[in-house]
Amino acid sequence: MTSSTSNERITVEYRILHKVSQILQKPGDLVEILQNTMKALTEFEGLKVENKAGVFLADNNQKVLKLLTTIGDFSQEFIDKEQIIPFGDCLCGRAAASGELLMSESCDTDSRHERTFSDMTPHGHYIVPLKSFDNLVGILFLYTDTHPTWYQHSQEVLLSIGGLIANTIERKQIDEELNAHRNNLEDIVASRTQDLVKSKEQYRKLNNQIQMIREEEKSRLSREVHDQLGQSLTALKMDTIHIDKNLPADKADLKNQVKSMISTIDETIKSVQHIATELRPPILDAFGICEAIAWQSNEYKKRHGLEFDLNCLQDHVDIDKNLQTALFRIFQEAVTNILRHANASRVQVRMSREKETLTFVIADNGVGIKEKDIDNPESLGLIGIKERVRPWDGQVNFESSPGKGTMLIITLLLKIS
Ligand SMILES: Nc1ncnc2c1ncn2[C@@H]1O[C@H](COP(=O)(O)OP(=O)(O)O)[C@@H](O)[C@H]1O
Numbered sequence: 001m002t003s004s005t006s007n008e009r010i011t012v013e014y015r016i017l018h019k020v021s022q023i024l025q026k027p028g029d030l031v032e033i034l035q036n037t038m039k040a041l042t043e044f045e046g047l048k049v050e051n052k053a054g055v056f057l058a059d060n061n062q063k064v065l066k067l068l069t070t071i072g073d074f075s076q077e078f079i080d081k082e083q084i085i086p087f088g089d090c091l092c093g094r095a096a097a098s099g100e101l102l103m104s105e106s107c108d109t110d111s112r113h114e115r116t117f118s119d120m121t122p123h124g125h126y127i128v129p130l131k132s133f134d135n136l137v138g139i140l141f142l143y144t145d146t147h148p149t150w151y152q153h154s155q156e157v158l159l160s161i162g163g164l165i166a167n168t169i170e171r172k173q174i175d176e177e178l179n180a181h182r183n184n185l186e187d188i189v190a191s192r193t194q195d196l197v198k199s200k201e202q203y204r205k206l207n208n209q210i211q212m213i214r215e216e217e218k219s220r221l222s223r224e225v226h227d228q229l230g231q232s233l234t235a236l237k238m239d240t241i242h243i244d245k246n247l248p249a250d251k252a253d254l255k256n257q258v259k260s261m262i263s264t265i266d267e268t269i270k271s272v273q274h275i276a277t278e279l280r281p282p283i284l285d286a287f288g289i290c291e292a293i294a295w296q297s298n299e300y301k302k303r304h305g306l307e308f309d310l311n312c313l314q315d316h317v318d319i320d321k322n323l324q325t326a327l328f329r330i331f332q333e334a335v336t337n338i339l340r341h342a343n344a345s346r347v348q349v350r351m352s353r354e355k356e357t358l359t360f361v362i363a364d365n366g367v368g369i370k371e372k373d374i375d376n377p378e379s380l381g382l383i384g385i386k387e388r389v390r391p392w393d394g395q396v397n398f399e400s401s402p403g404k405g406t407m408l409i410i411t412l413l414l415k416i417s
């Protein structure tokens with residue numbers, strides 16, 4: 001071989017390797033990539049391969065080859081018979097068992113060519129192991145004319161190509177596995193998320209129901225304490241006054257005792273009224289949220305000396321009873337927080353309506369709330385506030401800076417369709 005033909009050969013080898021590696025690097029379906037690779041090889045004239053070839057994948061556990069894809073004109077009989085080939089069987093099985101490249105001059109004379117087909121025409125073979133390092137990934141079989149003048153370097157080139165194909169198959173298999181894992185993971189995440197959303201919804205419904213039951217219970221208790229106990233005590237007081245009046249003037253001791261009874265009864269009546277209003281102020285049901293807030297503010301002022309600026313709904317607004325209860329409880333929770341945490345002297349309360357949106361603001365002049373407290377899952381009081389307005393699509397926000405007080409801003413929709 002002259003040096004110029006040797007150069008030509010190297011150029012062609014380089015071109016075919018370049019082309020094959022380009023095809024193998026393309027993204028897409030493995031079968032399509034392999035078919036394109038085989039077609040490219042038929043264009044490599046020095047190899048003299050026909051447009052007839054195929055790829056098996058190796059199952060190294062079962063020690064069999066499984067037909068993956070072919071190009072060219074194969075009979076159905078061939079395709080059916082060649083689906084599975086045990087290692088060691090025929091040419092391809094032999095190449096799989098040895099891991100070495102096989103060349104066969106003719107199917108008619110080569111005793112290793114054990115498998116025959118009714119439409120078999122004389123041909124030769126390149127059987128190329130597809131190996132990634134020592135791992136047999138599959139077998140590439142190429143058809144050639146019988147007794148080809150074996151291109152002396154084709155073995156090396158074909159082995160290199162086999163290595164490239166093996167790498168691609170491995171990469172695709174890993175990709176597939178990864179994808180399967182990823183899809184599986186996504187499915188798991190989706191189903192867990194769904195479960196979570198469902199149990200969150202259930203929890204909310206339950207929480208709402210518990211709140212409603214608690215309010216009903218408090219209402220009932222408040223009424224019973226106020227009416228039953230209140231009436232009995234009033235009757236008791238009347239009777240005691242009657243006794244007092246009818247006691248002879250000389251029974252000073254008894255008279256004093258009865259007077260003391262009357263004042264005890266008075267205190268008990270006050271305490272009963274207090275308990276009843278604490279449970280649920282009757283003013284809330286009788287006069288509505290603004291009057292209830294005004295009354296409650298006055299109580300806080302009397303008890304804790306906290307000053308209130310109230311500005312509640314200048315025009316009449318029809319507010320759902322449950323929402324009034326929710327707003328009142330939020331007010332109580334907010335002021336309790338101010339008393340416990342804010343070290344404030346003044347509270348501004350504003351409730352206003354703009355079309356369907358109700359805004360409720362409670363602002364203090366205390367130390368300010370910390371960012372971490374606002375979103376803390378352990379701030380159960382604040383979570384309770386959020387949960388209470390959720391049925392009205394309520395949003396709860398805080399504005400605060402250290403030493404500048406805390407502003408709790410609630411907006412919600414009066415009518416939820
Ligand atoms: N008006 C406020 N000013 C300052 N800090 C506040 C105020 N309201 C709440 N906080 C802070 O937010 C935290 C969470 O409040 P909350 O959920 O009601 O829990 P709790 O009152 O039981 O501590 C409080 O512990 C407090 O540190």
Ligand SMILES: [Mg+2]
Binds near residue numbers: 333337382
């Ligand atoms: Mg609290």
